[in-house]
Amino acid sequence: MNYIEYQDKVLERKDLEFKFLNYFKNHQYTVIDLHFIERLNWQQLTQDDLESMSTRSIWKNGQNFFALRNDWTDQLQHYARTFDLNFKRAVYAGPIANNEHISTNLGIEVFNPSYEDMLTSFQYMLKFIKEEMQQPVDFAVIGHYQLLNLLLSDTEQTPEILQLINERNISELSRKLSETHPLVNLLKQPTHLQLDYIPSLIPNDHPTYLSILRWSEELKRAGIESIHLDITTMPPKSYYIGSFMQIFKNDQSEPIMSGGHYDGEIEGFGFGIKVD
Incomplete structure (x- = not known):
């Protein structure tokens, strides 16, 4: 396994992240970021959380438990248990870890959406894939x-x-x-x-x-x-x-x-x- 990524690959990925965030910012999505390391509150864990434990990187420090983020949408669900989300649309880019494999996730969320909100988000994503990423869709x-x-x-x-x-x-x-x-x-x-x-x-x-x-x-x-x-x-x-x-x-x-x-x-x- 290669633990070091070199210049061109790093720059290409970072450039894609920036393009993605800026593209959706220009379409009135709020750019957000959350810590890659999540503090887990055992009193608030759901059955979904417990069932995902086998795929997550988890450790204990003193009386606290921590885990690497494995899903942005899931992390936002955890965040919303304690804090209010004061935005309608969000865009993010950052790492996720599943089964000890780390990848970058580019994503958007629309909260309390109408069908038009869902459709617009789909259209924006598809346009980004085709025009900015130059990816065909089959x-x-x-x-x-x-x-x-x-x-x-x-x-x-x-x-x-x-x-x-x-x-x-x-x-x-x-x-x-x-x-x-x-x-x-x-x-x-x-x-x-x-x-x-x-x-x-x-x-x-x-x-x-x-x-x-x-x-x-x-x-x-x-x-x-x-x-x-x-x-x-x-x-x-x-x-x-x-x-x-x-x-x-x-x-x-x-x-x-x-x-x-x-x-x-x-x-x-x-x-x-x-x-x-």
Whole structure:
């Protein structure tokens, strides 16, 4: 492992951070920074916090516990437990640490957002990726964290069924649920065709479907024609409640950009770009 980065790579990354912050500052986003080291208050830790401990760098100093930041949105949730956020839109750039790997995260958040706020933030991010980063966008993955509730009853959402969905084990799901179950029929379709198939399975006037439909239309308007549906069983944190999306290049397995709608200590909609 190389622990030292040299001149050109350092300057390129710092220049990208500056461009990102300045770009969104010019669009009336408040530039913020938070300490890379978080002091953890054990009385305030949630189940989400406890479940993320295995991926975080944590240590004790006296009676205090500390951890390296592993997610900007999560850190803002922690901050909002104690302090008021006196801004509507925020932009940040800085390190995150996961599983002892440090990368730079460029991100924005819009708090208590309207749909127009969410759409505008997406448009700004996509423009930055295409024009400032000179990155092509080949396809998108979208979904909604409430979609599974329209496809499975509460009694069907057992740990076993959810695990089979994660594994995309269609044959076993067919046996457990039935060959004609709506979820089984949906998973049998190629992911890039599932958006066209799902209206036959769920109420077309349901807010969850309308949200997915609206975002798919916006992606197409932005020139992204290849759109895949993600049937996910578990959000990264329990406060993620609504639509989410990821933007990809064909030659990369990691998304260029990802984001979603959340409602925890604060409600917001955020997008992030991870730079290794």
